[in-house]
Amino acid sequence: MSLLTEYRPDGTFGEMIDAGQVRDHYRLLADRLAQFTAEDIRQRMQLTESTFRNLGITFAVYGSEGGVDRTWPIDLIPRIISASDWAIIESGLIQRTRALNAFLEDIYVGEHAIVQDGVIPEWLIKSSDGFKRQAFGINVRSGARCVVAGIDIVRDGNGVYRVLEDNLRVPSGISYVIENRAAMKRAFPDLLDTYAVRSVDDYGSMLLRALKWQAPYGPVDPTVVVLTPGVYNSAYFEHAFLARRMGVELVEGRDLVVDDHVVYLRTTRGPQRVDVIYRRIDDDFLDPAAFDRHSALGIPGLLSAIRAGNVAVANPIGNGVADDKAVYTYVPAMIEYYLGEQPILPNAQTFVMWDDDQRSWAFERMDELVFKPVAEAGGKGIVIGRTASDEDLEEVRALVETDPRNYIAQEIIELSTHPTFTGDNLAPRHIDLRPFVVSGETIEVVPGGLTRVAMREGSLIVNSSQGGGSKDTWVLEPA
Amino acid sequence: MLSRHAEGLFWIGRYVERASDITRMLDVAYDVQMERPPSAREAVWRDLLDVLYINDQFVDHHDTATTETINRFLVLDGDNPVSVASSIVSARTNIMNVRDVVPIELLESINRLHTLFASGELGAELETNTHAGYHMVATHCRTISGAMFDSMARTDGYRFMMLGRYLERAEMTCRTIEVTRSVAPTDDAAWRAVLRSVSGLHAFTRLHGALAEVDEVVRFLLMDRDFPYSVLHCLSECASQLSIVSTTGTWQSPRMVGRVKAEIEFSDVPSVETSALAELVARLEVGIRDASQAFHDDLYQFGGDATLHSFEAL
Numbered sequence: 001m002s003l004l005t006e007y008r009p010d011g012t013f014g015e016m017i018d019a020g021q022v023r024d025h026y027r028l029l030a031d032r033l034a035q036f037t038a039e040d041i042r043q044r045m046q047l048t049e050s051t052f053r054n055l056g057i058t059f060a061v062y063g064s065e066g067g068v069d070r071t072w073p074i075d076l077i078p079r080i081i082s083a084s085d086w087a088i089i090e091s092g093l094i095q096r097t098r099a100l101n102a103f104l105e106d107i108y109v110g111e112h113a114i115v116q117d118g119v120i121p122e123w124l125i126k127s128s129d130g131f132k133r134q135a136f137g138i139n140v141r142s143g144a145r146c147v148v149a150g151i152d153i154v155r156d157g158n159g160v161y162r163v164l165e166d167n168l169r170v171p172s173g174i175s176y177v178i179e180n181r182a183a184m185k186r187a188f189p190d191l192l193d194t195y196a197v198r199s200v201d202d203y204g205s206m207l208l209r210a211l212k213w214q215a216p217y218g219p220v221d222p223t224v225v226v227l228t229p230g231v232y233n234s235a236y237f238e239h240a241f242l243a244r245r246m247g248v249e250l251v252e253g254r255d256l257v258v259d260d261h262v263v264y265l266r267t268t269r270g271p272q273r274v275d276v277i278y279r280r281i282d283d284d285f286l287d288p289a290a291f292d293r294h295s296a297l298g299i300p301g302l303l304s305a306i307r308a309g310n311v312a313v314a315n316p317i318g319n320g321v322a323d324d325k326a327v328y329t330y331v332p333a334m335i336e337y338y339l340g341e342q343p344i345l346p347n348a349q350t351f352v353m354w355d356d357d358q359r360s361w362a363f364e365r366m367d368e369l370v371f372k373p374v375a376e377a378g379g380k381g382i383v384i385g386r387t388a389s390d391e392d393l394e395e396v397r398a399l400v401e402t403d404p405r406n407y408i409a410q411e412i413i414e415l416s417t418h419p420t421f422t423g424d425n426l427a428p429r430h431i432d433l434r435p436f437v438v439s440g441e442t443i444e445v446v447p448g449g450l451t452r453v454a455m456r457e458g459s460l461i462v463n464s465s466q467g468g469g470s471k472d473t474w475v476l477e478p479a
Numbered sequence: 480m481l482s483r484h485a486e487g488l489f490w491i492g493r494y495v496e497r498a499s500d501i502t503r504m505l506d507v508a509y510d511v512q513m514e515r516p517p518s519a520r521e522a523v524w525r526d527l528l529d530v531l532y533i534n535d536q537f538v539d540h541h542d543t544a545t546t547e548t549i550n551r552f553l554v555l556d557g558d559n560p561v562s563v564a565s566s567i568v569s570a571r572t573n574i575m576n577v578r579d580v581v582p583i584e585l586l587e588s589i590n591r592l593h594t595l596f597a598s599g600e601l602g603a604e605l606e607t608n609t610h611a612g613y614h615m616v617a618t619h620c621r622t623i624s625g626a627m628f629d630s631m632a633r634t635d636g637y638r639f640m641m642l643g644r645y646l647e648r649a650e651m652t653c654r655t656i657e658v659t660r661s662v663a664p665t666d667d668a669a670w671r672a673v674l675r676s677v678s679g680l681h682a683f684t685r686l687h688g689a690l691a692e693v694d695e696v697v698r699f700l701l702m703d704r705d706f707p708y709s710v711l712h713c714l715s716e717c718a719s720q721l722s723i724v725s726t727t728g729t730w731q732s733p734r735m736v737g738r739v740k741a742e743i744e745f746s747d748v749p750s751v752e753t754s755a756l757a758e759l760v761a762r763l764e765v766g767i768r769d770a771s772q773a774f775h776d777d778l779y780q781f782g783g784d785a786t787l788h789s790f791e792a793l
Contacts, residue, residue, distance in 0.1 A: 053594065054587045056578065231576050243579035250579035255481050266482045268635060268778065270727040 002034040003041070003426050004419065010428050010458070013159045013416040015079060025082040025476060028194045033077070033426075041421050044076055044187040051186065057179050059464060060234040072237075073469040074180050075420045076187055079431060079451040080195070083478040089153065089161055089435065090445045092345030095335060097146050097437045100168065100322050102338040104145040108135045108318055119337050120330045124354075127405055128327060129375040130169070130320015132283055134290055134303055140214070140316050144439035147210055147278075147314035148174075150449075153345065153433045155416035162348045162413065164432065166328060167377065168319040170280050173450040174203055174436050175238035178245075180450075180472040196477040198447035203436075204245030207278070210440030211246075214312040215275045222275035224248045225265065227256070229281045229297050234465070239280050253281075258301030261308040277302075277313045283320065286313070325374035325408045326352050349411040353404040362409040363397060369409040371396045379463035386412060415460055418471070420453055430454045432462050433473065448473035480580075480725075482778040485639045487577035489774065492643025494570035495589070498563045499620035500651045504530065505553060505563075506613040507676040509546060511668075524549050530651075530658045533561050550605045550612075555596070563616060564596050582630040585623065592619040638720040642774070645720075649713035650767050652677060656700055657760045664751040670696045677708035697756065698748045710763060714740040717770070732774040739766025 009017055016026040049071055052058070058069035081089070106114055107125060115122045125131055150171025152164045177200050184192060208224065215222035228239035230252050243250035249265065256274065257264050264271035279286065285295040290303035305311045321327060329350045332343040351358040351369070362369055366385040373381040383396040400407045417428035435449030451471040452462035462468040504527055512523040524544035528534040536559065541548040556562045571593045574586055595601045595615065605612035631637040655673050663669035670693050674680040679699070683706075687695050702711040718740050721733040742762055749755035 054590050055583065056575065056586055056590055226579075231572075236575075240579040249481055249484075251481065252483065255483050266779075268480050268482055268485050268727075269725045 003036060003038060004030060004033055007419055007426050008428070009417055012414040012428075012430070013155055013157055014428065015155070015416050015418040015431065017419070025080055029078070029080065029191070032191050032194060038421075038424055041076060042423070045421070048074060048076065048183045048187050051183065052179075056237065057176075058237055060232065060236070072176055072179065073455070073464065074176075074183055075429075075453055075455075075469045075471050076184065077419050077421055077426065077471065078184060078191070078474050079418055079433075079471045080474045080476065081448065083476050085161075086447065086475045087478075088344060090447075092161070092163075092343070093151055093435055093437050093445050094443045095339065095341060095344050096151060096163065096166075096331065097149055097439060097443050099331065099335040099338050100149070100166065101143050101145050101439060103334050104316075104319060104322050105140070105143040106338075107131075107321060108145075108316075109137060109139060114334065114337055117337070119333050120327070124326060124405075125321060128321045128324040129406075130283075130318065130322070130324050132318035132320070135316065135318030138306060138316065139216075139309075140312070141216070142213075142441065144210070144213065144441075144443075145316050145319060146322075146437065146439050147214065147316075148207070149437040149439070150174075150434045151437060153435065154348070154413050155433075156348075157414050159416065161345055163331070163345050164348050164410075164413070165325060166323040166331065167434075168323040169282065169315060171434070171436070172235040172238050172280075173434050174446065175241035176470055177436070177446065177448065177450050177473070178203060178241075180470060184472045195474060197474040198477055200446055200448060203446055204242070204247075206438050206444055206446070207242065208246040208248070210438045210444075211276050211278050211314055213440040214314050216309045216312045217275075219275055223265075223273060224276045224278065225251045225256075225274055227251055227253070227277050227279040227281060229285070233280075235280065242278070253297045253299050256299045256302075258299060258305050261301070261305045261310050263299070263302065263305050263311045274311060277311060279313050279315075283317050286317070320375070325350075325372055326354070326405065327374075329408070348413055351409045353400050353407040353409060358409075359400065359404060366393055366397070368412060370412050371400065371407060371409050373399075374406045374408060378465045379461055382461075384412065384460065412460070415454075415462075418451075418453065420455070420469070420471075427457065429457070430460050430462065431471065447475035480635045480639075484577050484580050484636065486775070486778055487573045488581070488636050488640040489643035490573045491570050491577070491581075491589075492640035492645075493647040494566045494573065495620060495623050496644045496647040497651070498566040498570070498592075499617065499624075500648065501531070501553065501561075501563050501566070502613050502616045502620065503678065504655070504676045505549070506610065506617070507672050508549075509609055509613070510675075511672050512546075521545070526658055526662055527553075529662075530654045531561050532654075533559070536561075546609055547606075550609065554605065554612075554616075555602055567593055567596055580636055582626070584630040585626040588619070588623045588626045592616070592623065595619060635724045638724045642717050642720045645713040645716040646767060646771055648708060649710050649717070650764060652700055652708055652710050652713065653760050653764050653767070656697060657757065657764075660697075660751055660756055660760070665693055667693065673700070679706055679708055682706055694748070694750050697751055701748055701759075702743055711740070711743050714743065714767075726777065727780065729780065730773075730777040732770055732777050735766070735770040735773045739763060739770060742766055 016023060022030045052071040057072045059072060060069050114120050146168050148171060150167040153161050154164050155161055181200050211224045212222050225248055226239055226243040228236060228250055240250055255266055257266060263274045265274055281297055284291045285297040287302040288295045288298045289300045306313060329352055332347055335341055335343045351362050353359045369385045371383045383392055415430035415432060418431045419426040420429035431451050431453045433449050433451050436446045438444050451473040453469045453471055454460055454462045455467060455469045508523050508527045512520040521544045528537050537552055541552060552559055554563045557564045571589055574581060574589050578586055601612055604615060659669050659673050671680060674683050683699050700709055703709040704712060706712055717736045721736055
C-alpha cells in the first residue's frame, strides 16, 4: 500500500494534492513516493538525524531543560514550488524590498516625505520600538538597507500567497535552507534526480558580495566579519555557518575594539582594521555607550565609528521600524507611494488596535482573529482566538487595551497543508515559507527559502522554537 | 588569526591530548593491577591518581579505588574536572566556539566521541568489558588526531593546536616520571608500564634492548629526540610551532618555551636514586606551566580576555 493512499487533505489549500488530484508539478514526486514504505522513510530520517547531530547542525531552545541543543528537525518530503509561482513570489519580494529600502532611507536620511504627504502618521513611526534616533543621518550605500530580509509568506485557503510579516533586523534560517538541501541529497539522491531544482548553494558569495558593497569608503578588499552574541545564542550554528561559507572571521564583541572611531579585530598579530560588520545581534546590544549600557555583548564606541563613516554594519541600525507589525499594515501603501506600483503580494488582512473602531470590531470576534504584539519574533506573545482559553483571551484583551499601539489583530489564515511524514504515514500539516532577500548593488532572492511546518495535527504554529519542523524547498527551473 | 580563536584551538589540542593520555594510562594501570595480588591492586590505582594530582578529590567521593570506582571517577564523572569525560566536553565546547575556523572533519570526530559519552554507550561498555571501553576512546582519539593531521591547513590555527597538544603531553610525561620515581624508583616492571602508557615500550626496546637499566628508561622519556612522548621531543615541537606563527613580534612565550627546552636539552639526567632527578622534573613542570601562561598573556597583550578555561593545575 502506498504512503499516499490514505492521504486526506483537511479542507485547506493542499500544496501537493487537492480534491484527490496530485498537482502537475508534484506528479513525479508522488510516483516516487509510491515506491517507498514507511520503513524506508524512517531509516532515512534516522540517517539524517545522526548526520545532523555529528555535524552539530542544531539550534538552542531557550528555557528548555538545561538549554540543550536540539538537532535541526527536517521532514524529508520536499515542498515544491513551480517556476511560474516562483516568478510571482520573487518579483513580489523584490518589489516589497525596494519599497522598504525606500521607506527606511526616507525615515533616516530623507525628508520624511511619506509623513509629509500624509500616508503614514508620524506618531506611529516615532512610537515604534524599532525606530532608532541614533540612526539619523547614517548613510547606507545606494540605500540598500534591508541587506538581508526574511519575508514570511503564507498561502491562504484560495492558494493566494500573502505576506504575513517582514523580518528586517537579523532574520535567521538560511543556513538550514542549505543544510536541508544537503540532507536531501544524502537521504534521497534518487528523488532530487527526477526534478530540475534550482540550487541554493551559492548564498555565501551572494551575501559576501552584498556586504562588501556596504564598505563605507570603498577599500579595494574590505574586511568583513560576522558578529555573533556567542555560542549560547539559538542561531549560533548559523552564524558560524555563514562565516565559514563567506571565509570571514566570526567574532564576538570582545574580539573587537574601537580606537579613534576605527574598529579593530584583536588578532595574534595585533589590531587589524574592520570595514563591514554583518551583525547578528540586536540594535540595543551593539554599543553599550549608545544603547543599553548594561549590555555585555556590544562594542563600546561602535556607533561613533559608524557615524564617522569608518565602518558599516549590516543590517543597518533602525530597520526595526519597518518590520513593526503595525507599520507592516502600511507596506502596500509604501509600494504605491514610492514605486507607483500595485503590490504583487498582498498582506494578510490586518487590524490595528490603536484605531478605536477596528479594536472594538476585533473584540467582538476574537475567536476569528489572531492577536500579535508588534515587535516580537519567533511566535512570541501570539494568541490565536479560536484555540485560546477564556483566560488567555481576557489577558490579551487587557494587554491590548493598555497598549493598543503595540498590538495588531489578523484574520486567522488557514495555512496551506503539505504531506508530512508522521512516523507511520503521510498526513497534511500546515506550512509557511520564509524566503531570503539580499540587497546590495542589486536585489537578489534565494530560490525557495525555509519552509516551516507545524508538526502537530491542525496546529498553525510553525516556529522551530515551538516544535515546528522544516522541509527542503524546491523551486523548479522554468521548463 | 583572532586571539580568541588561537586560544580555543590551543585548548582543543590540550584537552584532546589529555583525554588520550589519561585513557592510555588507565589502560596500562588496569592491566598492571590484574597481575597484582588483590591486596596490592588499589595501590596501582592510587599511583595513577597521584600522577593526576587528584587523590584528595577521589577520597571525597569514593572509599576504595577499584576498577569500577576509578572508571566512574576518572572516565565518566562530568563533575570531576580531570576526568576523560570533562576533557571531551571541554574540547567540544571549545570547538563549538571556533567552529568557523576548523574543518568539518575535526568537528565531526570530536562530536562523535562526545556522543559516545553522552549516549551512555561508553559507560555500558566499561561495565561489560573495561579494556574494550578504553580501546573505544583511544580509537576515537586517534581519529581526531587523524582529522587534525589530514584535514587542517598548516596555518597558524594548526600550529596553536599543536602547541597545546605538545605542552600537555610534555607535562603528562613529566608527572608520570615524577610519580614513578617517588613510589618505585628501581622497579623495572613499573618503568616498563610507564613506557607502555606512552606507547613507547616497543620503541625503547628496539633502541636499547630488553636488558636496559632504569636510568636508561628515564633518559629516554626525558630526552630522546625522536620519541614523540619524550619531554624534549614535545618541547622541540612547541618551540618549532611557535617559531613560525605570525605574532606581534613582542611575544614572550617563544622565549619561555626555549628556556625550558634548554633546561632538558643540555642537562645531565641524574640517576633515579638521587633527589636531583626530582628537582629537574619539578623545574620542567614549572617551566611548562609558565610557558602556557605566557602564551595566554601574549594573546591578550592588547587587553581583553576570552578565557574559557581555568589555568589551575590539573
